[in-house]
Amino acid sequence: MTLSSLFPHGWQHYLLGGVLIGAGTALLFVLTGRIGGMSTVFSSSWSFVVRRAFFQQARFVDSRGWRLVYAAGLILGALVWWLGFAGGVREATAVPAWQLLVGGFFVGYGARLGNGCTSGHGICGLGSLQLPSLLAVLTFMATAFLTANLAARWLA
Amino acid sequence: MSGAGLMLARSLATLAAGALFGFGLSVSGMIRPEVVLSFLHFSDFGLMLVMGGAVLVVLLTYKLAPRLLARPLLGDHFQAHPSAWNRDTAVGAALFGVGWGLCGVCPGPAIASLGAGNWDLLWALAGIALGALVQGLRARA
Numbered sequence: 001m002t003l004s005s006l007f008p009h010g011w012q013h014y015l016l017g018g019v020l021i022g023a024g025t026a027l028l029f030v031l032t033g034r035i036g037g038m039s040t041v042f043s044s045s046w047s048f049v050v051r052r053a054f055f056q057q058a059r060f061v062d063s064r065g066w067r068l069v070y071a072a073g074l075i076l077g078a079l080v081w082w083l084g085f086a087g088g089v090r091e092a093t094a095v096p097a098w099q100l101l102v103g104g105f106f107v108g109y110g111a112r113l114g115n116g117c118t119s120g121h122g123i124c125g126l127g128s129l130q131l132p133s134l135l136a137v138l139t140f141m142a143t144a145f146l147t148a149n150l151a152a153r154w155l156a
Numbered sequence: 157m158s159g160a161g162l163m164l165a166r167s168l169a170t171l172a173a174g175a176l177f178g179f180g181l182s183v184s185g186m187i188r189p190e191v192v193l194s195f196l197h198f199s200d201f202g203l204m205l206v207m208g209g210a211v212l213v214v215l216l217t218y219k220l221a222p223r224l225l226a227r228p229l230l231g232d233h234f235q236a237h238p239s240a241w242n243r244d245t246a247v248g249a250a251l252f253g254v255g256w257g258l259c260g261v262c263p264g265p266a267i268a269s270l271g272a273g274n275w276d277l278l279w280a281l282a283g284i285a286l287g288a289l290v291q292g293l294r295a296r297a
Contacts, residue, residue, distance in 0.1 A: 006200075007200060007201060007205075009200060015205045018180065018207065018210040018213075020177075020184075025214050026213050026214055026217035028169070029234065030217060033233055033234040034231070036177070037237070042263060042287075046285075046289055054296075069171050070171070071174065073175040073176075074177055074267045075270050076171065077174065077177060078178040078270070078271030079271035080271075091187065091272040093189045093276045093277065095259060095260060095276075100259045100277065100279035102255075103257075103260075103280065104282065105286055106251050106254050106258065107252055109290055111248065111263060114251075115245060121239065122207055123214055127217075128215075130238065132239040139250050140249040140250065144253035148193055148196035148197060151258055
């Protein structure tokens with residue numbers, strides 16, 4: 001097995017991108033003390049419009065402001081990359097809309113039920129050496145491998 | 157620094173941290189569902205380097221920052237977010253993986269891709285927001 005068979009499109013940009021993602025999470029922690037998982041914003045933002053007690057919990061209401069700012073930063077960072085480094089060619093995907101919508105629904109439901117996603121359990125949870133997060137990562141990696149390969153077989 | 161000044165500085169710091177995160181997601185190709193799916197199909201292992209690089213930086217920072225600094229530069233204390241292993245975490249993670257495997261989009265890239273003009277991913281963003289809503293409506297509060 002060679003490096004180019006594992007990484008047919010090169011490996012440097014993956015490592016660089018990963019380090020930058022980590023640097024963003026690290027910067028948030030060093031400057032503000034906050035733990036920057038990304039899925040909570042999808043619950044905390046509903047607290048602006050849904051009165052239900054679940055959404056009005058302090059952990060959502062107290063963090064909903066900065067979480068939206070953090071999300072805006074995400075868009076800003078991608079915009080800088082797009083205009084400054086990618087020539088401003090609009091990104092698009094061949095994944096069908098229904099797959100994005102249905103898959104997205106399970107991503108949102110599952111991440112919030114399980115209290116974390118690829119960044120919450122993956123980056124922050126593993127970064128703080130938490131065993132429950134490692135188990136969560138192994139669980140979602142396993143079901144993701146299974147689903148992606150079954151989908152490739154049946155839907156393609 | 158005055159109260160309002162500190163609030164503004166914290167917001168700008170949060171925006172900058174998010175921007176770095178979003179820039180990294182873009183550089184690494186994670187805002188392209190095809191790149192994520194090619195990892196899940198075992199044809200390109202780049203995602204392991206993305207996760208590995210990010211975890212390493214965060215691991216060092218979470219360990220070292222509280223030892224070197226009494227408090228965050230613009231905050232009053234370093235927060236922690238303990239995770240628990242229970243039925244909800246297990247079922248939630250499993251369902252998250254099913255969705256991720258189906259669409260190749262997770263919450264960070266769904267947001268960031270808007271900055272790269274990828275309107276297709278608005279479908280995924282809407283799905284995630286709906287999923288989070290339904291989860292909250294079904295949860296015992």
